[in-house]
Amino acid sequence: MAEKAWKRAERAIADHLGGQRIPITGRAGPDVVSDWLAVEVKTRKALPKWLVEAVAQAVSGADGRLPIVVLHALGQRYSDALVIMRLADFEDWYGALEARDER
Secondary structure, X not given: OOOOHHHHHHHHHHXXXXXXXXXXXXXXXXXXXXXXXXXXOOOOOOOOHHHHHHHHHHHHOOOOOOOOEEEOOXXXXXXXXXXXXXXXXXXXXXXXXXXXXXX
């Protein structure tokens, strides 16, 4: 049986971030962990067009700065807003990460 797409994505993201995928065992918590990251991976057939366009707009005007999108809901505390960025930009900014956990 072929591995499900979401599971493949979790493994690939874990590799990119130098983390370890945590298998589902009825737990609540992140899909991938490292010594400094707790990552929830969401895989969809397509991302919302407005979100992809917002990231593209941030990238196009970054001029050597880290391009991010901040998602804020009306009435929400600003400190609870979400920060979105491309994985490639994260890796470029923070460097290539290697697994630091003993596997």
